[in-house]
Amino acid sequence: MTDPRARRMAPVLDMALEEERKAARTLGECQRQLEDAGNRLRDLEHYASEYEKGWTQRGSQGVGRDWLINYQRFMSQMHVAIEQQRQTVDWYAESLQRARDNWRQRYQRVEALRKLIERYREEARTRADKQEQKLLDELTQRLFSHRSSSNE
Numbered sequence: 001m002t003d004p005r006a007r008r009m010a011p012v013l014d015m016a017l018e019e020e021r022k023a024a025r026t027l028g029e030c031q032r033q034l035e036d037a038g039n040r041l042r043d044l045e046h047y048a049s050e051y052e053k054g055w056t057q058r059g060s061q062g063v064g065r066d067w068l069i070n071y072q073r074f075m076s077q078m079h080v081a082i083e084q085q086r087q088t089v090d091w092y093a094e095s096l097q098r099a100r101d102n103w104r105q106r107y108q109r110v111e112a113l114r115k116l117i118e119r120y121r122e123e124a125r126t127r128a129d130k131q132e133q134k135l136l137d138e139l140t141q142r143l144f145s146h147r148s149s150s151n152e
Contacts, residue, residue, distance in 0.1 A: 003124035006117045013113045020110045023103035030099040034092040041085040048078040 055071055063071075 003120040006120040006124065009113065009117050009120065013110070013117060016106070016110045016113050020103070020106040023099070023106040027096070027099045027103045030092065030096040034089065034096050037085065037089045037092045041082065041089050044078065044082050044085055048075070048082060051075070051078070 051074070055075075058067075
């Protein structure tokens with residue numbers, strides 16, 4: 001026997017499940033974006049490091065003024081790009097945390113609704129069991145009364 005309250009809650013649970021799934025997809029997308037931004041940051045840092053190593057090797061052979069100016073300008077641009085990418089990584093990390101919090105809230109709502117529906121079903125089972133027991137008690141009482149009156 002299904003409780004009418006539990007049946008009425010089914011569409012609410014379905015909507016909550018859909019919201020939780022959307023939040024999970026968003027969470028996954030935020031995780032991917034953070035990983036991509038982190039990979040770009042590592043690539044920039046690696047490229048800057050390799051370029052500096054090249055400078056060290058080239059510098060040991062002697063360099064001209066123009067080459068030094070170009071190197072400094074390029075490295076300055078690389079440091080700006082790296083800092084901007086760090087800020088991007090930080091932004092994506094915050095976005096991921098917000099998405100994680102949102103998903104967690106949606107998940108908790110789904111779990112709360114499931115528990116409520118289960119409580120409704122359990123209450124319905126308990127009522128049905130009590131009703132069945134009452135009916136059995138009445139039938140037993142009637143049967144006992146009928147036998148008692150037949151024996152007299």
